[in-house]
Amino acid sequence: MSRLLPIENGTAVAVAEVPVLAPLAFQALLGETLEAGGRLVAYAGERGPQGVRLTALVADDAAGRLGLAATLPGDSLPSLAREFPSVERFERALFEECGVRPEGHPWLKPVRESLPDDVPLYAMQGEALHEVAVGPVHAGIIEPGHFRFQCHGEHVFHLEIQLGYQRRGVERLLEAANGARALALAESIAGDTAIGHGLAHVAAVEALAGVEAPPRAQALRAVALELERLANHVGDLGAIAGDVGYLPSASYLGALRAEYLNALAELCGNRFGRGLLVPGGVRFDLDPAEAARLADRLAGALAKVRDATRLLLRSPSARNRTDGTGALTRSLCDELGLVGPCARACGAGRDVRRDHPAGHYRQDRPPVASAESGDVYARALVRLLETERSAQFVDRTLQLLPDGPARLPCPPPAPGRLAASLVEGWRGELAHLVGSGEGGRFARYAVKDPSFHDWAGLAQALRGEQISDFPLCNKSFNLSYAGHDL
Amino acid sequence: MTAHAALRALLQVALLVVLPPLLPGIVARVKARVAGRQGPPLLQLYFDLARLVRKGEVKSRTAGPVFHLGPVVGAAGALAAGLLVPGPGAPALLSFPGDLFLLTGLLAAGRFATVLAALDTGSAFEGMGAAREVTFASLAEPALFVCLLVLSRATGELSLSGVLGPALPAAWAQWAPALLLCAVALFVLALAENARIPVDDPTTHLELTMIHEVMVLDHSGPDFALVLYGAAVKLYVFGALLARLALGGTGRGILPGAVGLLAGLALFAGAVGLVESSMARLRLVRVPQLLVGAGVLSLFAFVLLVR
Numbered sequence: 007m008s009r010l011l012p013i014e015n016g017t018a019v020a021v022a023e024v025p026v027l028a029p030l031a032f033q034a035l036l037g038e039t040l041e042a043g044g045r046l047v048a049y050a051g052e053r054g055p056q057g058v059r060l061t062a063l064v065a066d067d068a069a070g071r072l073g074l075a076a077t078l079p080g081d082s083l084p085s086l087a088r089e090f091p092s093v094e095r096f097e098r099a100l101f102e103e104c105g106v107r108p109e110g111h112p113w114l115k116p117v118r119e120s121l122p123d124d125v126p127l128y129a130m131q132g133e134a135l136h137e138v139a140v141g142p143v144h145a146g147i148i149e150p151g152h153f154r155f156q157c158h159g160e161h162v163f164h165l166e167i168q169l170g171y172q173r174r175g176v177e178r179l180l181e182a183a184n185g186a187r188a189l190a191l192a193e194s195i196a197g198d199t200a201i202g203h204g205l206a207h208v209a210a211v212e213a214l215a216g217v218e219a220p221p222r223a224q225a226l227r228a229v230a231l232e233l234e235r236l237a238n239h240v241g242d243l244g245a246i247a248g249d250v251g252y253l254p255s256a257s258y259l260g261a262l263r264a265e266y267l268n269a270l271a272e273l274c275g276n277r278f279g280r281g282l283l284v285p286g287g288v289r290f291d292l293d294p295a296e297a298a299r300l301a302d303r304l305a306g307a308l309a310k311v312r313d314a315t316r317l318l319l320r321s322p323s324a325r326n327r328t329d330g331t332g333a334l335t336r337s338l339c340d341e342l343g344l345v346g347p348c349a350r351a352c353g354a355g356r357d358v359r360r361d362h363p364a365g366h367y368r369q370d371r372p373p374v375a376s377a378e379s380g381d382v383y384a385r386a387l388v389r390l391l392e393t394e395r396s397a398q399f400v401d402r403t404l405q406l407l408p409d410g411p412a413r414l415p416c417p418p419p420a421p422g423r424l425a426a427s428l429v430e431g432w433r434g435e436l437a438h439l440v441g442s443g444e445g446g447r448f449a450r451y452a453v454k455d456p457s458f459h460d461w462a463g464l465a466q467a468l469r470g471e472q473i474s475d476f477p478l479c480n481k482s483f484n485l486s487y488a489g490h491d492l
Numbered sequence: 493m494t495a496h497a498a499l500r501a502l503l504q505v506a507l508l509v510v511l512p513p514l515l516p517g518i519v520a521r522v523k524a525r526v527a528g529r530q531g532p533p534l535l536q537l538y539f540d541l542a543r544l545v546r547k548g549e550v551k552s553r554t555a556g557p558v559f560h561l562g563p564v565v566g567a568a569g570a571l572a573a574g575l576l577v578p579g580p581g582a583p584a585l586l587s588f589p590g591d592l593f594l595l596t597g598l599l600a601a602g603r604f605a606t607v608l609a610a611l612d613t614g615s616a617f618e619g620m621g622a623a624r625e626v627t628f629a630s631l632a633e634p635a636l637f638v639c640l641l642v643l644s645r646a647t648g649e650l651s652l653s654g655v656l657g658p659a660l661p662a663a664w665a666q667w668a669p670a671l672l673l674c675a676v677a678l679f680v681l682a683l684a685e686n687a688r689i690p691v692d693d694p695t696t697h698l699e700l701t702m703i704h705e706v707m708v709l710d711h712s713g714p715d716f717a718l719v720l721y722g723a724a725v726k727l728y729v730f731g732a733l734l735a736r737l738a739l740g741g742t743g744r745g746i747l748p749g750a751v752g753l754l755a756g757l758a759l760f761a762g763a764v765g766l767v768e769s770s771m772a773r774l775r776l777v778r779v780p781q782l783l784v785g786a787g788v789l790s791l792f793a794f795v796l797l798v799r
Contacts, residue, residue, distance in 0.1 A: 146698070251693040323771040477698035
């Protein structure tokens with residue numbers, strides 16, 4: 007990582023300081039970093055007067071370091087995808103957005119745009135093989151995505167996932183927006199991660215402006231982020247129970263999810279936490295009596311969540327469905343660069359809150375939950391463990407809220423700076439890489455949602471499984487379509 | 493025909509035609525109550541049927557006349573099978589030696605037509621569902637045969653009315669263990685044949701995991717009403733079989749017979765609801781093991797009878 011410009015999570019550097027390497031040296035550096043166990047966190051392209059400029063944000067989780075490097079590739083770059091599959095989707099996205107052709111990429115199909123009509127779809131040949139296509143319109147109220155299974159009877163050889171139906175051009179919209187509108191946009195990148203993306207946004211804006219939110223605001227932000235995690239993890243556990251047809255846990259966990267959403271509503275008036283965050287702090291403070299009442303209610307909810315989840319994880323009939331289903335190995339997980347609970351379920355214990363802490367997490371890091379087996383059971387178990395640890399974190403943070411103001415004024419961003427902001431959202435690591443331009447606007451706003459990495463994990467998890475287990479596997483990943491499509 | 497017999501026949505047909513949609517309502521209510529919810533009205537399926545018959549229908553371009561045959565034959569087969577099962581009092585409206593075989597045949601005909609209708613849509617989902625249905629039926633049907641064989645052997649009768657009629661109390665007295673095994677196997681088969689948990693999940697919206705539901709995804713309007721009605725009648729047929737078997741063919745008179753039957757049906761629906769509330773659905777590859785298990789139970793019951 008020596009030739010990279012070091013940067014800390016939630017800080018900004020001058021764009022001019024980012025080393026601009028020759029394309030081959032840049033690729034060699036990326037390769038070395040990934041070879042040494044580093045991870046590509048964000049990879050953004052930007053059209054400028056000198057042509058396309060690529061900026062990579064890489065992480066060394068074990069050492070807790072982040073680094074930046076840039077290059078001016080012209081219109082093509084040798085592909086790293088064959089050696090490092092985790093780069094594969096980034097390269098396709100850059101080709102789609104900036105026209106930088108990754109030479110030697112094994113399969114340059116669109117990431118978010120629709121497949122051209124003249125391109126043959128992937129299909130296996132054989133007398134007894136058949137193909138099942140699902141979506142983009144589904145039977146339930148879920149987001150659109152197209153899934154094609156190559157099957158032999160119930161056995162799945164390969165699952166191909168084609169997304170892009172939710173493409174709104176979030177990055178372009180963010181670059182055209184300013185102030186309050188940018189914040190509202192960031193909160194709606196993925197509707198279930200309003201706090202996660204909102205937090206990454208305000209942290210980046212503060213870093214660009216050179217201010218830091220007061221400690222009280224940082225503690226309240228952490229509480230909101232963990233409440234979002236709690237609501238979604240509890241909802242997911244209920245949905246997993248629902249998918250295996252285990253009704254007791256499904257209905258109780260579904261109802262308990264509302265407890266955490268209501269707690270968020272008590273913080274800021276919105277059940278999904280919209281409107282809480284603002285550059286410079288939080289919009290709504292919590293008085294001591296309210297904080298104590300909230301902590302009380304959450305303690306009661308945790309006990310019920312534990313009971314309902316243990317019922318599920320101890321039921322032989324439910325375990326029969328979850329154990330060994332959709333298993334990913336640790337090596338596959340690392341190769342694909344998975345993040346979040348899916349990675350931690352494979353034993354890859356990466357967590358932004360521990361590895362690259364920012365805000366309140368610099369003082370208090372919830373222990374990282376992990377499991378080994380990488381199957382649906384492991385993903386459910388990791389969610390239960392994270393629920394318990396997040397609830398404890400929320401409890402002690404509410405008891406020991408720092409004094410002081412909850413909001414400070416935040417000046418507009420200074421031009422010519424580049425901020426990196428990582429947040430461990432409930433789905434995993436999300437990153438905003440933001441360059442500031444003139445007049446308080448953003449010159450380049452790159453967003454990476456955890457789903458961007460993890461969809462590849464779902465496709466691999468299905469290999470060799472039964473097609474009837476796909477909905478369960480899908481639910482255990484519960485990835486975002488909107489977050490991927492941007 | 494005496495007035496008494498006519499009244500009994502009328503009551504039996506009325507029960508068979510009107511009562512079935514109540515059973516899924518009871519199952520849903522039991523499930524909701526166990527889960528701590530209020531649940532839908534008991535008569536929800538009647539409302540649904542009334543709504544569906546007033547609707548138009550959407551049909552796949554590849555579907556032909558066979559597509560409509562599925563719901564019709566499915567419902568008709570189940571109703572005809574219902575005529576063979578003795579209602580309040582004995583015997584049933586239709587009864588002759590060997591009607592046991594007709595019962596399984598009528599249910600199989602309904603299934604065959606449903607499968608054909610599913611294949612007729614040309615959809616990958618429905619083909620998949622049809623393949624699953626036929627695979628599991630090939631294990632469930634032999635088990636059902638052996639169950640009926642056990643009943644026939646234990647009572648020495650060859651018609652359902654005889655098997656579930658006056659000869660049953662004596663059979664229970666002599667062959668209780670065998671009949672108990674047979675009743676358990678029949679209950680498992682009832683869950684499988686009626687697409688209930690642990691074999692199938694009637695409430696899921698996930699096409700890829702369904703067995704029975706995915707075959708009827710394309711049906712809409714009056715056709716779908718027939719599908720739902722046929723499924724309810726099938727549940728009634730299995731419920732009535734089990735109720736009569738468990739209650740030892742009680743009720744010579746119409747009134748005690750009717751009360752016994754209704755109580756038995758309610759118990760059966762309650763039991764189905766409790767099973768669905770207390771366990772997860774089996775993984776699809778495990779379903780054959782369950783069905784083979786039911787077959788082995790019934791074979792064992794038969795061995796007890798002939799040893």
